[in-house]
Amino acid sequence: MKQARTAHTAKIININNKEIIFDDRIKERNPGNLNGQSISVTNSEEYWFYYSNVQYGTSENIQDFLKKFTVS
Numbered sequence: 001m002k003q004a005r006t007a008h009t010a011k012i013i014n015i016n017n018k019e020i021i022f023d024d025r026i027k028e029r030n031p032g033n034l035n036g037q038s039i040s041v042t043n044s045e046e047y048w049f050y051y052s053n054v055q056y057g058t059s060e061n062i063q064d065f066l067k068k069f070t071v072s
Contacts, residue, residue: 029065032058 010020034041034057046052050062 025068027068029062030060032056032060034059 007020007022014020042056043054046054047056047059048062050066052062055061
């Protein structure tokens with residue numbers, strides 16, 4: 001159902017009426033138990049920093065998240 005939210009947002013911002021292509025291989029980063037919490041519970045720079053060793057709860061590690069986009 002997350003794609004429904006994505007499709008809705010894409011339609012709102014698609015002012016030039018371009019074709020919208022959805023790719024199920026692209027997913028959001030899994031926030032784990034951070035889901036629904038305020039961004040203030042993390043250091044956002046550290047949360048997105050590739051070389052950070054800090055783990056926020058059960059959230060998906062940034063290295064694992066970016067592996068989803070790696071072409072082998």
